[in-house]
Amino acid sequence: MQVLPGHPGALDAGSIGGTHPPRLRQRSALPSLRPLLSPFSSTTPSSAPARQPSRAAELPGNAAARATPRRSAAPNSTTITLPNSQAAEGGSASPVVRLFRTLRVARRGVAILGWTGIACCIQSVLLLLPGRAKADFARAYWSIACVLLGMRIRVIGSPMPSRDVGTGAGQARRPVIYVSNHSSWIDVPVLGGRLLACFVAKEDVGGWPLVGTVARLGRTIFVSRQRKATGRERDDMRKRLAGGDDLILFPEGTSSDGSRVLPFHSSFFAAAKPNGGQGASTGEGCDTEIAAPCPLVQPISIVYDRLGGLPIGRSNRPVFAWYGDMDLASHFTRLARWRGMRATIMLHPMLDPADFPTRKALSIAAWTVVAEGAAALRQNRIGDAPVKIAPQAACHPVAETFPLDSTGPSFA
Helix, strand or coil: CCCCCCCCCCECHHHCCCCCCCCECCCCCCCCCHHHHHHHCCCCCCCCCCCCCCHHHHCCCHHHHHHCCCCCCCCCCCCCCCCHHHHCCCCCCCHHHHHHHHHHHHHHHHHHHHHHHHHHHHHHHHCCCCCCHHHHHHHHHHHHHHHHHCEEEEEECCCCCCCCCCCCCCCCCCCEEEEECCCCCCHHHHHHCCCCCEEEEEHHHHHCCCHHHHHHHCCCEEECCCHHHHHHHHHHHHHHHHCCCCEEECCCCCCCCCCCCCCEEHHHHCCCCCCCCCCCCCCCCCCCCCCCCCCEEEEEEEEEEEECCEECCCCCHHHCCCCCCCCHHHHHHHHHCCCCEEEEEEECCCECHHHCCCHHHHHHHHHHHHHHHHHHHHCCCCCCCCCCCCCCCCCCCEECCCCCCCCCCCCC
């Protein structure tokens, strides 16, 4: 039978002369759908561009790997990524909510400024009078300032019982130097509202507007943190201790981001161990020039663990931390709009400087206790066993550099 061209039984042209049996070309009775689907197709076989050969294929070895295009990494940035709860405090909130938060900041700011003005007048009079009234009122001022700010304080442990200030009574009680980690300006009202003691701050704080006035009325000791002035400033602190005052130090020398404790500078412990050697175990004879008992050292760990009534993590700590190039006014504005804030203070057992051969060993031991306590508070491990003191351990950091960095926003 003769098969005509174009008949369904015609042979495939590609099969002629091949080794395989001839295949019959099957024609569909349905019309082609390609014209109908062409508007929905991004490319057609006729319009698809030909694949270009890769340049990496022409390079040998590691050169090919270097020429392979890669996704560029995001550049380093200091922008703080806020959690969802904190992002809600920003522009995503409704205008009414933003208005209430702005009013909260204004209310707290006006209340603190008004209380500060009244307290300055009262403290100016109390400084002229003998007795401990000036120290008690300074603690009351900081405590009320925390209440006006909306900061609740939880205290774990207990400080040394207080004694009369400025009267010379109760000399059987040895003075105390409290050493604490430092992450924000809020450390000052939090610690000042719970401890009957005077702060030791850098000399620059005395020149800050309003803050310097409050610090001087609170009988703050200003230090220049220069090596040549260490002896004089040590004697000033020793005289204050001999007069009946306790001191609060921030041996880190600056503020941190709140996620760790920076190394302690051993020079801050000059008042606790002035001659750098071992003193008597009874606390007497610590200094031959100033008749004062050798003070005790009590480490303190302070952590801010509640924000909006909820536990905070690493992403929330910038709300409290005051470091880097932050200014006080903007940080207060960002902090004061929050509710449900809480700070936890952990008062550790006393350290006797006579038990340590050098100031460096004493600073290492204090840093160990403070760092471990702060880590336990951040991780909510309050029931952990007490920290073991190893004064001779060389694995813990200690800093002795001079001068210290004065550019950071800190009171230390």
